Amino acid sequence: MKIVFLGTGSVILTGRNQAGILMEIGKKKLLFDCGAGVAVSLAKIGYTPYEIDYLFMTHFHPDHSIDFVTLVTDRGFRKRTLKVYGPIGLKKFTKIFYTKLYPELDSFLKCFEYLELNEVKKNFELNEREFKISSSPTKHTEFSLAYRIETKNKVILYSGDTGECEEVINLGKNVDIAILECSFPSKKVAVTPNHLYPEACGRMAKRMNAKKLVLMHFFPSCEKKEREILSRVKKFFDGEVVLAKDGIEMIVE
Numbered sequence: 001m002k003i004v005f006l007g008t009g010s011v012i013l014t015g016r017n018q019a020g021i022l023m024e025i026g027k028k029k030l031l032f033d034c035g036a037g038v039a040v041s042l043a044k045i046g047y048t049p050y051e052i053d054y055l056f057m058t059h060f061h062p063d064h065s066i067d068f069v070t071l072v073t074d075r076g077f078r079k080r081t082l083k084v085y086g087p088i089g090l091k092k093f094t095k096i097f098y099t100k101l102y103p104e105l106d107s108f109l110k111c112f113e114y115l116e117l118n119e120v121k122k123n124f125e126l127n128e129r130e131f132k133i134s135s136s137p138t139k140h141t142e143f144s145l146a147y148r149i150e151t152k153n154k155v156i157l158y159s160g161d162t163g164e165c166e167e168v169i170n171l172g173k174n175v176d177i178a179i180l181e182c183s184f185p186s187k188k189v190a191v192t193p194n195h196l197y198p199e200a201c202g203r204m205a206k207r208m209n210a211k212k213l214v215l216m217h218f219f220p221s222c223e224k225k226e227r228e229i230l231s232r233v234k235k236f237f238d239g240e241v242v243l244a245k246d247g248i249e250m251i252v253e
C-alpha cells in the first residue's frame with residue numbers, strides 16, 4: 001500500500017495544508033479527512049479527486065472537513081459515487097451544506113445522488129476484499145473517531161484529533177504505523193487537553209506497541225521545533241518517529 005500525506009497542518013494556518021491522508025490499497029483509493037488544500041493537492045500530485053473511492057472523516061471541525069464540499073461538488077459534475085464514512089451527524093452535516101448553504105448546487109448538480117453516507121457507530125467494521133476498517137471514539141469531540149486500517153499484511157492507525165485516551169490505544173494495538181496528531185510542541189503550550197503533545201504521543205505509541213510513529217496536525221507553535229518534538233517523543237517511544245510534511249509518501253509492503 002501507499003500512504004500519501006496530503007495535509008499535515010491544523011486549524012491555524014501555516015504553509016501546510018490542513019489534515020488529509022491518502023491511502024492506496026490495491027486499486028482502491030481511500031482518503032482520510034479533507035481539510036483545506038487537500039482536494040487540490042490530490043490533483044497536483046497526479047490523482048484525479050473523482051477517483052477517490054472512500055472518504056473517512058474523523059470529525060467535522062473545518063480543518064478536517066472543509067474540502068468535503070469541494071470533493072462532493074466535483075462529484076456532482078463527474079457523476080461518480082463517493083462512499084463516505086464519518087461520525088454520527090454526517091448526514092445532517094452534509095444536508096446543511098447542500099440544502100441550506102448551497103441549495104442551487106443540490107438542485108442543479110444532484111450531489112446527493114453521488115454520495116453514499118454512512119454514520120459510524122459503536123463496533124463499526126467495514127470488510128472489503130482489499131482491507132478492513134474499524135474505529136473507536138477519541139477524546140476530542142462528542143462523536144470524533146480514530147480509524148484502524150488492516151490490509152493483508154499491514155496495520156495502520158490514524159488518530160484524527162484526540163487527547164491521550166485508552167480507546168485509541170486499544171484500537172492501535174500492535175500496529176505497523178501509528179499516525180497520531182501532535183498539535184503542540186510541549187504540554188506547557190497545549191491550550192486544550194483534547195489534543196496531543198509529544199510526550200503523550202510517545203506514551204500512546206509505546207502502549208500500542210507500534211513499530212513506527214508518524215506525527216502530523218501541527219499547530220504553528222510546532223514549526224521549527226522538530227528536534228525538541230523528537231526528543232520529547234523518544235523519552236517514551238524508542239521506535240522510528242517521523243514528523244510528516246505535506247507531500248511525503250510511504251510505501252508500506
Ligand SMILES: [Zn+2]
Nearest residue numbers: 010011063161
Ligand atoms: Zn484538527
Ligand SMILES: [Zn+2]
Nearest residue numbers: 059061140161
Ligand atoms: Zn478537531
